[in-house]
Every structure is written in C-alpha cells, then in structure tokens.
Amino acid sequence: MTARLDEARLPPVALGLRVQVALASRSLSLGGHDDFNQGQVSARVPGADYMLIKGALKGFDECTPEDVVVAPLDPDVPAPPLAPPELPLHQAVYAARPDVNGVVHSHAPHTLVFGATDLPLRPVSHEGAYFEQRIGRFTMTSNTILDMVTARGVADALGADPAVLLRNHGGVVVGRSVRHATVHAHTLERACRLQLMAEQVPGGYHTSTPADVLAKREFIYGDLAVRSYWDHCVGRVRRTWPDTAEWGRRRPSATP
Ligand SMILES: [Zn+2]
Secondary structure, rough: OOHHHHHHHHOOOHHHHHHHHHHHHHHHHHOOOOEEEEEEEEEEOOOOEEEEEEOOOOOOOOOHHHEEEEEEEEOOOOOOOOOOOOOHHHHHHHOOOOOOOEEEOOOHHHHHHHHHOOOOOOOOOHHHHHHHOOOOEEEOOOOOOOHHHHHHHHHHHOOOOOOEEEEEEEEEEEEEOOHHHHHHHHHHHHEEEEEEHHHHOOOOOOOOOOOHHHHHHHOOOOHHHHHHHHHHHHHHHHHHHHHHHHHOOOOOOOOO
C-alpha cells in the first residue's frame, strides 16, 4: 500500500467522509438493505486518488467508521485485504462518472425483485418520478461483480442515469455525494416497492403526469430537500444507535 493510502494519514475531509459512509451504512440497514455482510456504500474523496468504502466483513447494520476501508480508485493499484470483492464496481463507476462522488450497491429486496421483471419504472409515487426513464437494467451476468470487465459493463448500463438495476442481483445508485446516493437508494427501494404493490391492484393504476414528474424532481428531490432527507436519515440512525453520536467527535487526549 502506498503512503497516500495510509489510514493514519487521512486528511480531515476523508475522516469526515468515513463517518458519513458508516452513517450511510446504518441508514441503509434501517431501510431494509441488509443481506448478511453483502452490499457496499462508498465515497470518493475530493481531489484524492482513493475512495472510502464499507469493508468486506461487516454488514450495513454493524458498520462503524473503523470498518470503512481506504481503497484505490485505480484498479491497477493493489487493494487492501479488507476491501470488498465488489470494489471493481465502484472503481468502474467513479472512472466513468466524474460527477459521481457516492455509490451504493445493495441487494435491497424490492429493488432486486423489480430488477428481475421487465417492467418500466413508472411514477406511481414521488420516488418513481425521480427514476422514470432514468434507470436501465444490467443483464450481462447476475453474479457478483468481481472484475473490471464486468464492472465496466455495469457502468455502461448506468450511463448518465442516477441508478441501474442489476438483474437478479440488486441495484446500484449513484449521487453527487455519498449523502445523495444513500438518500436515493432509499428512494429507489420505495419506488420499486410501491410500484410492485400497484401492479397487484386489479384494474391498473394511474401515474404522475410528465409535468408533475419534472416538478417533483425539482422540488421534492432538489438539493435542499435531499440534504434534509439525509439529516433525517442521520437522526434515525442516532435514535436507533445512540453511540453513533460519538462518531467523529474529538476525544480528550489521554492523561498519563
Ligand atoms: Zn452484490
């Protein structure tokens, strides 16, 4: 490992992002994204050549800042032993999307089941309005994404969209920050769940008009709103696990 990936030398911005990745993990757990220790959330560190990503051994429900691993953006740089096997997925997305600084990959149940269908995602709910006509399906394999060739296939399927469904596997949601990616991972899971419910209703269902879809994207999913949803996510994490309030706080130096 190179000196720039030395965890002891992380700059303050990276230390803050490491806490955000751990908070995002816990929030995803509360949103039903758990699948043993599988799934990851990562944050690209601005101006650096590495990302921070939930380590391989911990589930979303138990991740702490210390379980977040420093991993290279460059797939040719050796990854640390605790980097998750699906690290190539994150590396490929960051390489393809300079606008993306946060990635969530999970096996959330409704997202996964929806991805197994051929249904277009429709604006049944506010959440569906965010993703309508901006989400495709990756079908090259339904296996774990373990190499860069497959990972680049995921990035291709993602294109310029905010998310892509991995058929019979799960979902990948991206954002301009790890906060945005996390909020929209919740958004996607709820969009899929509500549409799957609507699909069961005899007689069909109505959807938002195109004008409403655009208005919802602007207001309900505008930057200010997403920040407030993230704050709500963090609040829920802290109410569930009060010890998380200490994350990132400076501790008084130890007395001799
Ligand atoms: Zn996976």
